[in-house]
Amino acid sequence: MRVVLTGAAGFIGSHLAERYITDGHVVLGIDSVLTGSQRNLKTVSSNTRFSFLERDVSGTWDEIERRVSQESIDLVLHFASPASPVDYLAFPIETMLVNSLGTKNAIEFASRRKARFVFASTSETYGDPLEHPQRESYWGNVNPTGPRSCYDESKRFGEALTAAYRRVRGTDTRIIRIFNTYGPRMRRDDGRVVPNFITQALESKPLTIYGDGSQTRSFCYIDDLVEGIVRCAASTELSGKIVNIGNPEEYTIREFAEIVCEIAGVPLEATACQLPVDDPSRRCPDISRAKAILGWQPRVGLREGLGRTLAYFRANP
Ligand SMILES: NC(=O)c1ccc[n+]([C@@H]2O[C@H](COP(=O)([O-])OP(=O)(O)OC[C@H]3O[C@@H](n4cnc5c(N)ncnc54)[C@H](O)[C@@H]3O)[C@@H](O)[C@H]2O)c1
Structure with missing residues (x-):
């Protein structure tokens, strides 16, 4: 399988790159290194099935298109975005752009190349939740203009855009609402x-x-999250759906x-x-859907x- 992974030099992206390479796939990692570092890719950088492009995915994708123009792409994982409050409060505009324009570029690319698309969303879309634990059906309680809104609202926009591509273009999408991972x-x-x-x-x-x-708070260990993401990306039953991945x-x-x-x-x-x-x-996530559809639940205490x-x-x- 050929995978395009945005945010590859970040915390989660680097673990995902490692997992897909270990499983025998070919990965093109793209990252602007805004909050990540190529040091995170030490374990995969010398592997011939891994390549890396330093690019802002909110800008033009011409170079990315050129790199893979002759290849079929099976999966696009859009994980680029500042994720910690310190980062998105320092880069609020970049955060909004990568989750809006960046998501548009990534899903447009996936749609044209007939690849599956996975959007890394967040439990922050639930805001300060009035429902507990949070199920995927809950719409959230978010302040639309507060300091955290650059992250929460742009992720909500990314979800809406993903849902629109699914409806209008029939793109094979999945949205993962990731809870605190460490x-x-x-x-x-x-x-x-x-x-x-x-x-x-x-x-x-x-x-x-x-x-x-x-x-x-609930805390999910990175290996559990990666297993959940890999299962989600592979599942046909989850096409067009949203799933919570986190430790309850x-x-x-x-x-x-x-x-x-x-x-x-x-x-x-x-x-x-x-x-x-x-x-x-x-x-706290309700993970009944991940359990039922993916047979997934956290293993690491x-x-x-x-x-x-x-x-x-x-x-x-
Ligand atoms: N870590 C968590 O607990 C958590 C929880 C919920 C959601 N998420 C989501 O998972 C994804 C990865 O989070 P993370 O914890 O690995 O964060 P991270 O900051 O470690 O990684 C994000 C990566 O995206 C890159 N990036 C940012 N803007 C970019 C752009 N415009 N173009 C190209 N690359 C860009 C950064 O340089 C970084 O390497 C994010 O989308 C985040 O919203 C993470």
Whole structure:
């Protein structure tokens, strides 16, 4: 199979590239390295079935088209987009462009080349949810102009565009709503709670807990997410559908901080910080659809996944 993967140099994209290469496929990775790094592609860069193009996918696709003009393309995975709040608050316009124009370019390419298209959406499309846990049928509770809107609303636009291509052009689409994922190759400074807490614990600094720490999150280990994405991309039953991929085990941020410190072998010390604007109070996926259609559910427990992530952070100071 020939795969075009946008966002290949990012956290999730690099793991996906590795998986598709390991499974014997040919991958063209495209990335502007806005928030990612070619270092993430160390394990695949010398493989002859992997090639890389440094490009902004919100701009022209002429060079991408040229690269694969003679080849049939089976699958387009659109994963390019800043994903952490620190990144999308630093690049709000780029974030809106990659999820709108970038998605249009990627799905137009997939549609013309008769390839399957997978859009990496997010649990953020549910906003601060009024339904719990969140099923795919829930429309969400999103502030359309708040600071997070550049991400939430552009992902919602990307979903709507994907649905329109499906309706009008019959493109073979799938939308994956990804919930908090963690693991090796997250950037230390990406501002998300997992690298924040791990870095602070390893440096014996107090953990920064926003609000009173009673807000909940669920954390999916990267290997589980990749397995879910691969199954989703391969499933014919999921064509035209949306699926949540995430770990439904829910922890308060305070409980999570305690587990990180336990694994790092340090006592928990915390400093309280103000809750960010529009921070969701609860977040937990309903994964019944992924279970029923894909036979997928997370396998890696939080302590095991955190142990592996901590080892990565220790080895890559
Ligand atoms: N990590 C999570 O927990 C999570 C949760 C929900 C959704 N997602 C989605 O998964 C995808 C990957 O997230 P991630 O955590 O790997 O983030 P990341 O920032 O590590 O990776 C994103 C990659 O996209 C690239 N990129 C950004 N804009 C680009 C552009 N215009 N053209 C080409 N490349 C561009 C970046 O350079 C980076 O390498 C994103 O679409 C994100 O919205 C991630």
